[in-house]
Amino acid sequence: MTPPAPNPSRAATVFEREAPAASAVAASLADARDAVFWTEDAPGQRFPRLEGTVHADLVIVGGGYTGLWTALRATDRDPGLRVVIVEGKRIGWAASGRNGGFVEASLTHGEENGRRRWPEELEHLDALGLANLDAIEQTVREHRLQADFERTGTLSVAIEPHQIEWLEPETPDDAHSVYLDAAAIRKEVASPTYLAGRWDKHGTAMAHPAKLANELARLAAERGVMIFEESVVRALGEGDAGGVSVQTAAGQVKAPKAVLATNVFRSLLWRNRLMTVPVYDYVLMTEPLSAAALKSIGWKNRQGIADLGNQFHYYRLTTDNRVLFGGYDAVYHYGRRVDPRYENRPASYERLASHFLTTFPQLDGVRFTHRWAGAIDTSTRFCAFYGTARMGRVAYAAGYTGLGVGATRFAADVMLDLLAGEKTERTETRMVRERPLPFPPEPAAAVGINLTRWSLDRADHRQGRRNILLKTLDALGLGFDS
Numbered sequence: 075m076t077p078p079a080p081n082p083s084r085a086a087t088v089f090e091r092e093a094p095a096a097s098a099v100a101a102s103l104a105d106a107r108d109a110v111f112w113t114e115d116a117p118g119q120r121f122p123r124l125e126g127t128v129h130a131d132l133v134i135v136g137g138g139y140t141g142l143w144t145a146l147r148a149t150d151r152d153p154g155l156r157v158v159i160v161e162g163k164r165i166g167w168a169a170s171g172r173n174g175g176f177v178e179a180s181l182t183h184g185e186e187n188g189r190r191r192w193p194e195e196l197e198h199l200d201a202l203g204l205a206n207l208d209a210i211e212q213t214v215r216e217h218r219l220q221a222d223f224e225r226t227g228t229l230s231v232a233i234e235p236h237q238i239e240w241l242e243p244e245t246p247d248d249a250h251s252v253y254l255d256a257a258a259i260r261k262e263v264a265s266p267t268y269l270a271g272r273w274d275k276h277g278t279a280m281a282h283p284a285k286l287a288n289e290l291a292r293l294a295a296e297r298g299v300m301i302f303e304e305s306v307v308r309a310l311g312e313g314d315a316g317g318v319s320v321q322t323a324a325g326q327v328k329a330p331k332a333v334l335a336t337n338v339f340r341s342l343l344w345r346n347r348l349m350t351v352p353v354y355d356y357v358l359m360t361e362p363l364s365a366a367a368l369k370s371i372g373w374k375n376r377q378g379i380a381d382l383g384n385q386f387h388y389y390r391l392t393t394d395n396r397v398l399f400g401g402y403d404a405v406y407h408y409g410r411r412v413d414p415r416y417e418n419r420p421a422s423y424e425r426l427a428s429h430f431l432t433t434f435p436q437l438d439g440v441r442f443t444h445r446w447a448g449a450i451d452t453s454t455r456f457c458a459f460y461g462t463a464r465m466g467r468v469a470y471a472a473g474y475t476g477l478g479v480g481a482t483r484f485a486a487d488v489m490l491d492l493l494a495g496e497k498t499e500r501t502e503t504r505m506v507r508e509r510p511l512p513f514p515p516e517p518a519a520a521v522g523i524n525l526t527r528w529s530l531d532r533a534d535h536r537q538g539r540r541n542i543l544l545k546t547l548d549a550l551g552l553g554f555d556s
Contacts, residue, residue: 085535087383088233088267094431098438102427103358103445108418110284111359111396111444113171118288121165121295124302124325130158132493133320133327135307135342136335137161138170139482140471142290144333146213147486149297157299158327160320162306162339166287169338169478172448174357174388174400175286176228176378177480179207179277182505183456184477190548191455192504199505204277206484211279219289222282222393227275228378231259233267236537237382241272250276263373265433267381278378280390283479310334310342310468318467331493334470337478338412338451343463343470348512350473351519352412352449356422357400358430359392359444363437368395370436384530384538387429396443399430404450404527408520417447450476455510457481460488469493473510 132148134141137159145157181203182188188196214223232238243253252273254262259271295301305322313319313328320327334342338352378390380401387401403422407413423445431438453459453473458481460471469492471485478485488506491498500506513519529543540548 085537087534089429089432092267092432092435093428094435094438098431099424099427102431102440102442103423104441106358106423106442106445108446109444110172110446111398112175112282112284113167114444116282116284116288118165118284118291121161121291121301121303124160124305124322124327126325128158128300128325128327129156130300130327130329131156132158132331132333133318133329134159134333134335135310135320136337136339137165137291137301137303138168138335138337139166139287139290139479140335140337140485141333142166142170142287142294143483143486144335144489145294145299146290146297147483147490149294149299151490153297157294158329159294159299159301160305160307160322160327161301161303164303165291165301166284169448169450170287171284172357172446173283173476173479174378174390174398175222175281175283175479176388176390176477177207177210177223177279177281178228178477179203179480180477181206181457181481181484183475187456195503195505198499199503202484202500202503203480207277207279207480210480210483217289217293219286219293221286221289223279223286224281224376225276225279226376226378227273228278228380229254229259229263230272230274231263231265231268231379231381232270233381233383234534234537235269238270240382241270243272250274261372262375263377263379264371264436266435267433273377279480280376280378281479282392286479307342310464316465316467318464330467332464332468333489333493334468334472337472337474338449340410341470341472343468345463346470346472348515349459349510350451350453351406351410351513351523353452353523354403354405354407354416354419354447355400355450355476356403356405356419356426356447357398357445358423358426358442360397360399360437361441361443363395363397363440367437367440371434383534385527385534387426387433389430389433397430397434397437397440399426399433402426402429406520406523406527409516410519412449416449419447422447450474451478452476453510454513457505458485459508459510460485460492460506461509462492466493466495 254271469489
């Protein structure tokens with residue numbers, strides 16, 4: 075279902091008030107290729123296909139961040155453990171190699187989402203999230219992972235007047251979080267759209283997504299983890315002595331325990347088939363900025379940036395001073411399908427290019443070199459959920475909703491705790507113990523999701539005022555977020 079067309083009589087956002095010329099947008103996209111910059115820049119090593127029968131102590135389905143961190147955390151706990159990862163395509167090819175590279179401390183998809191759902195334990199969840207990010211940084215440093223890791227923090231920016239109050243502190247600023255008025259934020263990063271900002275200096279790192287996945291795989295392989303690529307898992311069956319069997323077209327892995335790290339792809343467990351929906355996110359990458367172009371926007375502290383619209387943008391610098399610019403459109407296709415055809419959406423790329431030039435008009439003339447899309451595993455609570463199946467022999471985590479780069483390591487620890495039957499400070503949280511509500515089946519899913527998207531866009535055009543649908547979803551703890 076297509077959302078209702080925009081109403082031309084509604085109030086315009088800054089991206090409509092200050093839209094660039096169509097010719098400038100077309101010129102910026104003229105050389106853009108349909109390719110993922112990260113995986114093209116860092117293709118990584120290859121691993122063999124699974125053939126025959128392999129025995130292990132732990133088998134992991136999925137070779138993205140969740141699977142890789144699970145293998146590493148399992149071997150941290152027991153260096154002698156025989157661990158196998160089975161990946162349907164290549165390590166890190168999906169969300170783990172296509173995201174913006176924001177390694178967030180938040181496990182709850184931000185403070186507001188966490189406070190609405192688990193207010194009594196938000197402080198504890200925030201502490202667990204920061205400890206998790208610290209541990210990721212420690213792993214990068216200790217093992218010298220070449221992942222372009224920079225803990226620069228995030229700038230949250232108000233681009234409409236009603237958003238300014240969302241950034242003003244209820245408590246005084248501290249060393250890790252600073253409010254910036256219009257003059258201060260534009261001194262930090264020179265965009266005429268910025269009306270205020272908040273710099274969280276400690277809660278986010280930037281990384282090269284594909285390099286991070288490649289380095290985690292390298293470290294896992296050095297520890298003896300067996301990694302198989304191009305091995306699509308067809309079934310999760312019974313193994314030996316009450317264990318499990320992960321079956322592909324050419325082989326199988328038998329193990330006492332398994333981890334499902336398939337995220338956006340169809341779950342091997344029926345109970346989770348309605349728990350997530352794939353929502354497509356779109357991204358552009360510029361050519362490297364010249365010294366003069368970079369000077370014109372400042373950005374000396376290299377923070378990640380996100381604006382405060384319901385349909386928001388996220389952007390950051392790479393080590394060679396390209397600008398990644400993504401977000402805003404979050405597109406759901408009927409039937410929960412993940413299909414490469416959905417990545418070809420010229421309207422989304424044109425919209426992103428237009429919004430980029432509104433944000434940085436001084437970069438008119440800069441060309442985009444890459445454009446791509448990826449599917450986000452969205453849950454109704456906007457952050458990951460966890461659980462076990464098959465009498466505790468199988469653990470799973472999914473539903474990161476776009477904030478999984480850092481949270482996947484936390485998920486790895488949760489799943490290993492659950493498989494071990496251990497009660498820990500992680501597994502005892504309500505966030506881990508509770509399952510979110512599932513999405514409804516079609517056609518209700520498509521109708522509800524697209525009406526919610528339309529309502530969020532309408533709120534952005536009405537000074538943030540939410541309609542009855544959004545208020546109802548808020549009250550029920552449901553919703554949809556780009």
